Amino acid sequence: MKTKTNYPFIYFFAEPNVVFVYKIEGEEYLTVSDLSQRGEWQTYEIKNEDEFETFNHEAHVALVGRGYFLQRDQYHFMAGKINQLIQSRRNIIQRDRGMEVPTVHLVSSPSTVGSLRVGLDRPKKVIGFQDPFSIGPIWKLESKIGQAYRYEWLYENINFEQDDYELENRFTNTLLEIADIPDHLPIYIWVANNGNEQTGLRLFLYLLKDKTNEITVINTTDLADYWMTPYDSKQSMFHSSMLRPPQLKLLFEHISVEKTLSQQERIQYQKEWESLAQAKDVLRVWQKGRVTSVPEDYYDSFILKTIEQTHQKQESMDFIRAGRVVGEILHQIDEIVGDVYFEYRLRHLIYNGVLELKGIPKSMRHYSVKLRD
Structure with a gap:
């Protein structure tokens, strides 16, 4: 499918002679399901493919009362192209007006993303993966081939009650969000002692390997044991989502007990990710202070x-x-x-x-x- 840009519009040519025009109306990255809910679509017909090179929707009349069917993978392709354009515009806007938040928070727990957004004082930026990194292959996940391998396994084996490509879109959108982080902002990575979040921690630090930001790891398991009241501490905090927004705020206010990661520590985490990403195992747990791959039938x-x-x-x-x-x-x-x-x-x-x-x-x-x- 051919594409061309006329910001805020992006054009998609579908054989034999149809042009789909999407108008971008915000700076948030999109998923396949978002395409029908955000932005504006119009459809045009042209004489042939060659005309697409000079096509401008303002010189044509949009079709009314007629529609064309697109495959789900075509919508997936469109979402990727639209997000690339959104990213390029975000980078321009960011350069012109500067980043408006003082801190960036990364987390591998979807529910904790929401709790941090509610609990921490504004302004701040919270970025999170939706994927359960304790399950499914993570072989070469930092690359397109690894992502395709992971999501093929997940779609074939796991009953996610989401539209096709939705989870994959969310993953790639998070990669874009991480790439967008300016180098001068401090980054806080929230993690607890479980296979999911500890795997996510190592992936985060691998993805940040070329950035110069100061990075602090906030281990909610360790800090909760230290700072929570005796009543709150009766149950061990083995995942960050067990903490309510006010508790997360309390821990963030006491992170002086933690320290910014040294370059050597960052390199060690990156190496640990590279080691994990060499295997095609589909189940990981936290054992004896490390992420451990276990057999698929472990449970x-x-x-x-x-x-x-x-x-x-x-x-x-x-x-x-x-x-x-x-x-x-x-x-x-x-x-x-x-x-x-x-x-x-x-x-x-x-x-x-x-x-x-x-x-x-x-x-x-x-x-x-x-x-x-």
């Missing part, structure tokens, strides 16, 4: 034990909602593996004849399981 015996214990509470062995099984598991582990991974393992155990199925396994709400007699 399978625990899943089966949970189902067996639930059966023992029944008058007779009956089917159990998949969502209930997953909920029981999540209450008993200290890792951020996520309900979608455990649901994936349930399906695997069904397909391999270990569990019986009742319903349709399109989501954990739609089926039940039990141990085979």
Whole structure:
């Protein structure tokens, strides 16, 4: 698909003779689903492909009452091109007026992104990955080939209740946000002691390897143990999302106990990411102070034990909602593996004849399981 720019408009040519025109109306990066909700679309017909080289929508009449079907991958391509244009404009605006925030905060927990935006004083910039980095391959994830490999595995195995390309769009948009950070701003990376956030920490520092910003790591697990009241400290904080916005603000006010990372420390984290990104494992946990890759079936015996214990509470062995099984598991582990991974393992155990199925396994709400007699 050919493209050309007439800011704030961007043109897309689709064979044999259709031009889609999108008007950019903001500075926020877009996903595929955003394209139908933000900005303005118009459609034009031209005589042939050669005319596209000189096309200007102002000299043509847009089609009314007629539409054209586009594949999801075409929308994905369009979103990427639109975001590239948005980034180039953001860089110009940033250079002309300067960055308006004094600090940038990075986090690998979607819920913690929202808590930081609410809890920390304005102005500030909070950037976060939506991906669960404890699951799925991270082989060469900093590159396009690695990203394609990861999302192919996720789409084939994990029941994300999102539109196609949505998760991938959000990931690439976060990469753009990180690239946009001016070199003079201090960066704070929030992390807790779990496989997801610790993997994200190492990815962040790899992506920041060419930037000169001062970087401070805020370990919410360690700081919560030190600064929270005895009542708050009864439960160990093994992921940042366990902290409420006022608690996150309190920790940020006491980060003097932390220190800016030295160049040697940054290089060490970068090397650890490079090591992690060499493997094609799909499950990671935090063990003995390091991110550890474990077998894909690491939790399978625990899943089966949970189902067996639930059966023992029944008058007779009956089917159990998949969502209930997953909920029981999540209450008993200290890792951020996520309900979608455990649901994936349930399906695997069904397909391999270990569990019986009742319903349709399109989501954990739609089926039940039990141990085979």
